[in-house]
Amino acid sequence: MPGFELFGPSERKEVNDVLDNGILMRYGFDAMRNGHWKAKALETELQNEFKVKHAQLVSSGTAAVSVALAIAGVGAGDEVILPTFTFVASFEAVLMLGAIPVLVDIDDTLTLDVQAVKQAITSKTKAIMPVHMCGSMADLAGLKALCNSHNIKLIEDACQAIGGTYKGEFLGSYGDIGCFSFDFVKTITAGEGGAIITNNDEYATWADQFSDHGHDHVGSDRGAESHPYLGYNFRISELHAAVGLAQLRRLKDFIALQKKHYTIIKEALKAIPEIVFRTVPDGGEENYSFLSFFLPDLNTANKAMLKFKEVGIDGCFHYYNNNWHYVRRWEHLKEAKSLYPIAPHIKEALAELKTKEFKQSDHFIGRNISCLIKLSWSEAETKQRAAKMVEAIKSVL
């Protein structure tokens, strides 16, 4: 997945444009910037690439999710449904707004289980946030139908799945709002950065304002602008946007390369009858950033990971034992370890979370291994790796 592997002359050129005039801020300084508007250019290219009306760049993927929730009107006491398998940013953003993260089981797609979501909806549910982990998506049509019938917003965290599609639409553009991350290890990187995309004009205006202290961006005197709403600073810098611009132009090539490497490894693993691959919903196409599969049980998955380590196969994750991505190890969340006092309704919800079991999620995550697909491998290296993986897995079955 990481675009940083192929950082090169095109990224350097865009950054040098910015360095040549020294205007590192995305707004204002019109006369001094020699026509370079990297953030604006990247927003326009994101709109064209993903066929949406609006894109708003922000400082990170976490900021993107936070802004998305804020403009969707999610706040104090509202509930947001999230998967148990995600990145910590998902609940961080929800908590920051004073809302309650409601964690829900995943299924064999490794993303939200629509039936479990249905059971978790209450009168307080304001948004459902599927997270397209490891390059693939949930049954988004099923989730959209639930959202429509309950008047709930669908916010896609597509931070790990940029360029993937669902029923002919790009991931991130299917729901009300989509979020991307351009942090250093994502499919395309800006160093740090993120974006939201939407077709909703009002959301676009609010995202533009909210991510810059509520500035309305009307006129050419920043100091004289009015502030229709409260906001924060989630701005991206021109330097970061410049890197992102060069990388977005390479996204199609990156995905083609990922698909090639993914296919070589998947074809090799098909020789092992005990392996079951992750389910990709009807009409979905992954972005091929990871290859995810299930082994027969937790014990075999543990043994396979040890074997991978022993024989030098890196970049594979067994999320069951991972403290970034799976509920089992989020002690800081379950214990509500906050540096500052948190609202009683959130404390209560987290105390309840601590007592919850997620047997269905454990069943899938316990058996799952997801392997990063790298851009920098040669075809020969990829084939060698595939053969080594087959051998390692066979030895523990």
Ligand SMILES: *Cc1c(COP(=O)(O)O)cnc(C)c1O
């Ligand atoms: C990386 C990531 C984020 C957060 O992005 P940052 O840019 O690192 O803040 C959010 N959600 C998912 C699923 C991610 O993988």
